[in-house]
Amino acid sequence: MATPAAQTRLTPEEYIAFERKALPDADIIRHEYINGELIAMSGASRSHNLITGNISGELRTLLRDSRCETYANDMRVSTPTTTSYFYPDVVVVCEEPRFEDDVFDILLNPIILVEVLSPSTEVYDRREKFAHYRQLPSLQEYVLVAQDKVLVEHYRRQQKQSTAPLTGRDWIFTDFQELEESLPLTSIQCELPLREIYERITFPD
Secondary structure: OEEEEEEEEOOHHHHHHHHHHHOOOOOOOEEEEEOOEEEEEOOOOHHHHHHHHHHHHHHHHHOOOOOOEEEEOOOEEEEHHHOEEEOOOEEEEOOOOOEOOOOOOEEOOOOEEEEEOOOOOHHHHHHHHHHHHOOOOOOOEEEEEOOOOOOEEEEEEOOOOOOOOOOHHHEEEEEEOOOOOEEEEOOOOEEEEHHHHOOOOOOOO
16 A cells, blocks of 8 residues: 655655665565655555465466566566656566666566555556556556455557557556456466455455
8 A cells, every 4th residue: 555655755866775774674664756755655454465465476386487587565666767666566577687786676677567456555556656667668567456346457568569658558458357257467478367366355245
């Protein structure tokens, strides 16, 4: 979950130094960073944690014999063109991972990003975050997963021939609302059954 922090503005270098110092301490809140503004990441619910673990665990199994790597929760992703840093819930990279520096905790070339939606972050994840994420040339698929109902929303980048700036129109949208369905991740040639994504999740009546 993400909420704007108090009116604190830092340079990118100050943000990275601050976050690296704070992250090992479980009592200190993580922050995302957009153009100088800190966005505090509050604690996640049981359902949010279960869904994140289900997706990352299933992907690790499916990709075990490939070159791809899967990260959950703590791998920062940088969008250099917008000077921003985020903590996606699940990240997949399949090329040689490229990092911002030799600390290896800021990834530059994800192929898939997954966000589990929360009431306080849903608009942020759908709009502002996606606007930043889609500036990443490596990104091929963006997945949003509801935690209060069966709903997985999938954005897949279309192949472009021109060098024009990327926009929201360059993505194909599909949603899935039945546990019997599977989410096709074409960039890694895998399918995630929704029943696996929502394992152990109990939905409100």
